[in-house]
Amino acid sequence: MSQRHRAPYDDVLQMVGWTPLVRLNRVTDGARTPVYGKCEFMNPGGSVKDRIGLAMIEAAEAEGTLKPGGTVVEGTSGNTGLALAMAAAIKGYRCIFTMPDKMSSEKVKLLRAFGAEVIITPTAVPPDHPENYVMKAKAIAKATPGAVLANQFYNPANPAAHEASTGPELWEQSQGRITHFFAGAGTGGTITGTGRYLKSRNPDVKVCGVDPEGSMIGPFFNTGEEVEGHPYKVEGLGNDKIPGTLDLDIVDEYVTVSDGDSFRMARRLTREEGLFVGGSAGLIVEAAVRKARELDDPEAFVVAVLCDWGEHYLTKVFDDDWMRENGFLTRARRRTVTDLLEARSPHAPALLTAEPSTPVQMALSTMTSHGVSQLPVVRDGACVGAVRESGLMRAVLEDPGLLERPVESVMEGPYPVVGSGTDAEEVTRLLRTNAAVLVGDAGSLRGIVTRYDAVGALTRSRG
Numbered sequence: 001m002s003q004r005h006r007a008p009y010d011d012v013l014q015m016v017g018w019t020p021l022v023r024l025n026r027v028t029d030g031a032r033t034p035v036y037g038k039c040e041f042m043n044p045g046g047s048v049k050d051r052i053g054l055a056m057i058e059a060a061e062a063e064g065t066l067k068p069g070g071t072v073v074e075g076t077s078g079n080t081g082l083a084l085a086m087a088a089a090i091k092g093y094r095c096i097f098t099m100p101d102k103m104s105s106e107k108v109k110l111l112r113a114f115g116a117e118v119i120i121t122p123t124a125v126p127p128d129h130p131e132n133y134v135m136k137a138k139a140i141a142k143a144t145p146g147a148v149l150a151n152q153f154y155n156p157a158n159p160a161a162h163e164a165s166t167g168p169e170l171w172e173q174s175q176g177r178i179t180h181f182f183a184g185a186g187t188g189g190t191i192t193g194t195g196r197y198l199k200s201r202n203p204d205v206k207v208c209g210v211d212p213e214g215s216m217i218g219p220f221f222n223t224g225e226e227v228e229g230h231p232y233k234v235e236g237l238g239n240d241k242i243p244g245t246l247d248l249d250i251v252d253e254y255v256t257v258s259d260g261d262s263f264r265m266a267r268r269l270t271r272e273e274g275l276f277v278g279g280s281a282g283l284i285v286e287a288a289v290r291k292a293r294e295l296d297d298p299e300a301f302v303v304a305v306l307c308d309w310g311e312h313y314l315t316k317v318f319d320d321d322w323m324r325e326n327g328f329l330t331r332a333r334r335r336t337v338t339d340l341l342e343a344r345s346p347h348a349p350a351l352l353t354a355e356p357s358t359p360v361q362m363a364l365s366t367m368t369s370h371g372v373s374q375l376p377v378v379r380d381g382a383c384v385g386a387v388r389e390s391g392l393m394r395a396v397l398e399d400p401g402l403l404e405r406p407v408e409s410v411m412e413g414p415y416p417v418v419g420s421g422t423d424a425e426e427v428t429r430l431l432r433t434n435a436a437v438l439v440g441d442a443g444s445l446r447g448i449v450t451r452y453d454a455v456g457a458l459t460r461s462r463g
Ligand SMILES: Cc1ncc(COP(=O)(O)O)c(C=O)c1O
Pocket: 047, 048, 049, 077, 079, 080, 184, 185, 186, 187, 188, 189, 190, 191, 235, 236, 237, 278, 280, 281, 307, 308
């Protein structure tokens, strides 16, 4: 039972940190390498940024730049703003935040709920453009008396907060067994501070950076070149330049993940692990799971940061229409009988049939030698009846003379025939009253789906 929350806290800020580490069991799709999620969404403000909100305000107070009644200004993707607003609410500071218009409306409403002033700026402007959200925040801080810019992208209090908290927590929670730490970089504070601490305890810990496709950080790490990025939809991670708080010397490798894979993994984490998280967590876990499969090592200990709470993205990642409109979710293709045919075991024989004149004995040995339990009876390409092993066996035991007689003398009714585009659900419905369904187009039969095949496909689809 966690020791946390046993004693009362003086205020919400004391509840920041010591977030749980939870094993991921299903999204790893059977990988033997254990993968854990660091639940930063369980911080009171709902994100990893809670750790730096208070730290940056206390650093400004210590420097004497933030005085009672002062104003905190920052350019934020939302989460840092919330963390600052939470600390400012306790300490009585005013907050002004600038935010790119790509961020979800939930995040804007959330900041305003904490009493902050929020100014929306265009996303698609160059980093040095006066309308860029960081440039705009700088200008507002300069023009506002008693204001300080939190300046998270260059503030040493940012990575220091993670070196003092996230790193030590992970070391203790993993009992020093952590081998791989996966995080993305917005400011780089999380990956730099946590990585620094973990490497100070064990230099062999691999610090793995994950970048959204379109950001320049990953390509820069891998090629040394400053590539021209392109807009992407994952929020909070990636950048169009290397921030001051990102120390790439701490990082061992950097991979890139697409918006689509990130959002699909965030939905899987929610639906399969019950962890309701945002797209940046999906992005990081996607990379961690790929690494886990590659390592295939039960002794490894992989940790991925689950940066923030999924509620911020209900109108996006968790909205099927939005996902489809953006091409991240293809309408689940209707499964057809062809899928059922293709899902049959590769050892299953193709379509075996008998002719009306086929002797019962031969039909039985055909079924036995191919391991099937029924045969459609076909005349001129059309199914005119069917025989089943169990039925034939029973009849032969009653009348052994049947072995020499043609199957048409004992056959049951024909199996239904459906076209190859028929809905799999329709076939499952037919199999409730028929032992098998034949697949045929243009008068030629080309396959058979039995109850055995359908149940097999059903169990496989349920995992
Ligand atoms: C949702 C989300 N994920 C990840 C991060 C990245 O954290 P850091 O700035 O420490 O690199 C942020 C930062 O804003 C974020 O909002």
